[in-house]
Amino acid sequence: MLVIGVAGTELNAQERDWLQHDACAGVILFKRNFASRDQVLELSTAIREAAPRPQLICVDQEGGRVQRFREGYSELPPLEVFGRRYREEPDAALNAAREHAWLMASEVLASGVDLSFAPVVDLHRGNLAIGDRAFDADPDIVAAFTRAYVEGMHSAGMGATLKHFPGHGSVREDTHFDTAVDDRSLETIRAEDLVPFAAGIEAGADAVMLAHITYPQVAPEPAGYSSRWIGEILRGDVASGGMGFRGVVFSDDIGMAAAHSAGGVKARVDAHLDAGCDVVLVCHPELVQESLDAVKGRTLNTMALTGLIGRGALGWDGLLADTRYHTARGDMPGGFIA
Numbered sequence: 001m002l003v004i005g006v007a008g009t010e011l012n013a014q015e016r017d018w019l020q021h022d023a024c025a026g027v028i029l030f031k032r033n034f035a036s037r038d039q040v041l042e043l044s045t046a047i048r049e050a051a052p053r054p055q056l057i058c059v060d061q062e063g064g065r066v067q068r069f070r071e072g073y074s075e076l077p078p079l080e081v082f083g084r085r086y087r088e089e090p091d092a093a094l095n096a097a098r099e100h101a102w103l104m105a106s107e108v109l110a111s112g113v114d115l116s117f118a119p120v121v122d123l124h125r126g127n128l129a130i131g132d133r134a135f136d137a138d139p140d141i142v143a144a145f146t147r148a149y150v151e152g153m154h155s156a157g158m159g160a161t162l163k164h165f166p167g168h169g170s171v172r173e174d175t176h177f178d179t180a181v182d183d184r185s186l187e188t189i190r191a192e193d194l195v196p197f198a199a200g201i202e203a204g205a206d207a208v209m210l211a212h213i214t215y216p217q218v219a220p221e222p223a224g225y226s227s228r229w230i231g232e233i234l235r236g237d238v239a240s241g242g243m244g245f246r247g248v249v250f251s252d253d254i255g256m257a258a259a260h261s262a263g264g265v266k267a268r269v270d271a272h273l274d275a276g277c278d279v280v281l282v283c284h285p286e287l288v289q290e291s292l293d294a295v296k297g298r299t300l301n302t303m304a305l306t307g308l309i310g311r312g313a314l315g316w317d318g319l320l321a322d323t324r325y326h327t328a329r330g331d332m333p334g335g336f337i338a
Contacts, residue, residue, distance in 0.1 A: 001023050001024075001025040001278065001279055001280070001295075001300045001301070001304070001305070002023050002024055002025060002269075002279070002280050002281075002282050002288075002291055002292065002295065003025060003026040003027065003028050003056065003058060003250075003279055003280070003281050003282070004018060004024060004026070004027055004028070004282045004283075004285075004288045004291070004292075005027070005028055005030065005282060005283040005284055005285050005288065006027055006029075006033060006285060007032070007285045008032060008033065009032075009033055009034070009035045009039055009043060010043065010046070011043070011046050011047065011050060014289075015050075015285075016050045018288055018289070018292060019047065019050045019051040019052075019055065020051070020052060021292045022300065023292055023295040023298070023300050024051070024055070024292065025055065025056060025279065025300075025304075025305050026055045026056030026057060026058060026114075026279075026305060027047050027055060027056075027057050027058070028057075028058040028059065028060075028281060028283055029043070029057065029058065029059045029068060029113065030059075030060075030068050030283070031068050033068075034068055034069050034070070036071065036072060037069075037072045037073070037110075037111060037316060040069060040111045040112065040113065041111055041112045041316075044057050044111065044112030044113055045112060053303075054303075054305075054306050054309060056114050056115060056305045056306075056308055056309055057112065057113045057114050057115070058113070058114065058115045058116070058117060059108060059113050059115075059116050059117075060116065060117050060118075061076070061104055061107075061108050061116040061118070062076070062078075062079070062104075062116070062117075062118050062119070062120060062133060063076030063077055063078055063079065063100065063104065064076065064077060064078025064079070064132055064133060065078065065132075065133075066133060069107070069108070069111065073107050074103055074104075074107060074329050074332060075332070076100060076103070076104055076332065077100070077332060077333045078132040078133060079097070079100075079119065079120060079132070079133060079134060079135045079145070080124060080131075080132040080133075080134060080135065080136070081132075081333055082094075082096055082097040082100070082135055082145060083124065083134070083135040083136035083141065083142075083145070086135075086136065086141055086144075086145075090144075093145075094144060094145065094148045095148075096331065096332075097135070097145050097148045097149055097152070098148040098149065098151055098152035098155075099152060099327075099328040099331060099332075100149075100152065100328075100332065101118070101119070101148070101149045101150075101151070101152025101153045101156070101160075102152040102153070102155050102156045102324070102328060103325070103328040103329060103332065104116060104118065104153075105152070105153045105156035105157070105158035106156045106314065106319055106322075106325060107319070108158065108310075109156060109157060109158055109310045109314070110314055110315055110316045110318075110319045111316075113310070114158070114308060114309045114310035115158060115159060115161065115207075115308050115310065116153075116158065116161075117161045117163060117209060117250075118149070118153065118160065118161060118163075119145075119146060119149040119150070119153075119160065119161075119162070119163075119200075120133045120134055120135075120163055120164070121134075121135075121142055121145075121146045121162050121163065121196035121197060121200055122134050122163070122164055122167055122168040122169035122193070123136070123137050123138075123139060123142060123167060123169035123170060123192065123193055123196075124136050124137045124142075124169060125137050125169045125170050126169075127168055127169045127170070127171060129168065130168055130169050134169055137169075139191075139192050139193070139195035139196060140195065142195070142196040143195050143196045143198070143199035143200075144199075145196075146162070146196045146197075146199045146200040146203065146205075147199050147200070147202075147203045150200055150203040150204060150205050151203065154204065157310060157311040158310060158311075159205075159206030159207060159307070159308045160200065160203075160204075160205045160206055160207070161205070161206065161207040161208065161209055161250065162196070162197055162200040162201070162205045162207070162208045162209070163208070163209035163211075163252075164209055164210065164211035164213075164252060165197055165208045165209065165210050165211060165223065165229070165234060166189055166193055166194055166197065166211065166215070166223055166229060166233070166234075167182075167189060167192070167193025167194065167197075167211065167213075168180075168211045168213060169193065170182055170184070170192070170193060171213060179214070179257070179261060180212070180213045180214070181213070181214045181215075181216060182213055182214070182215050183215075183216055183217060184215070184217065185217050185218075186215075186217065186218045186233075189215065189218070194243070197243065198243060201243055201244070201245050205247065206247045206248065206307070206308060207247050207248040207249070207250055207308065208234060208245060208247065208248075208249055208250070209249075209250040209251070209252055210223050210224035210229070210230070210249065210250065210251055210252055210277065211223050211224065211252060212224050212252050212256055214261075215229075218233075221261075221262075221271075221275075222261060222262075224251045224252055224272055224275070224277065225251075225262055225268075225271035225272045225274070225275040225277070226275055227274075227275045227276055229275075230249060230275050230276035230277065231275070231276045234249065235249075235276065248278050248279060248304065248305060248307075248308060249276060249277050249278045249279070250277065250278070250279045250280075250281060251272040251277045251279065251280045251281050252281060253281045253282070253283040253284075254268040254269065254272065254280060254281065254282055254287070254291070255282070255283055255284040255287055265287055265290040265291055265294060266290065266291075266293070266294035268280075269282075269291050269294040269295060270294065273295070273298065278304055278305075279305065
């Protein structure tokens, strides 16, 4: 199934047609789709009304430089802020990260959006795409934050998505623009990058997003369309050396440069689905029609995503009346973007 991108702040006729397709399970929103809180709510409502089945509406609202909704929302700091604080005040840092998660998720849910793809649990080791989006370089510290962040998102009523499996932080390249190869052994990756993912899965994370990185000592293809990484390692039984994950597996955006190694659009979609991804992200509208055509004839279960559809949203009126909201917002480095 596919989660697609749309072009602007309102649906056009072609996008309404896309939402009729059996393979369309949701929409991911970006800065281009945002004008105001009211407009996002109107767009979310329009998406749901235009589709014949439930749609998962998603966004990347991590904080820092990756925050798609800004005006009228809390200015969320990047995750590395909490990692720095941990060195002096570990308990306070973990509590602050938990509140960051609750605050972020609560605002997103109040806007009619179901899921923010968070948290980033990659290690902070100099990757150009990750940078300050990561908590820390130490796997055990990141694992502690992962547990706290999943708990915070769940307390707001939002599912948590661990990204970018099996770890994007230990290579230099930005996969939006370049291919990336991590030549470490599986044993090293297990002892380092996979530690936060294991902690998040144990904490009840609902989804995992794959990285477009190749780990040649483990599998010849990038993790996002590797049956070894998805089927054997991520989903495999713990008794057999797997991680026992039973939630939803998302690809990263197939429009990214590092995804092109699979071939054209149809080849990329097929490769990810064949390897075991439940959902392929098609963030660029110009790729959506070809991606929908690519899944013709496949048996797809779009209802598998219904468990991620937001639960417990207060709406903005309810959220603004919530004491916890004002306390959490006041405790965040940053503040409120009026």
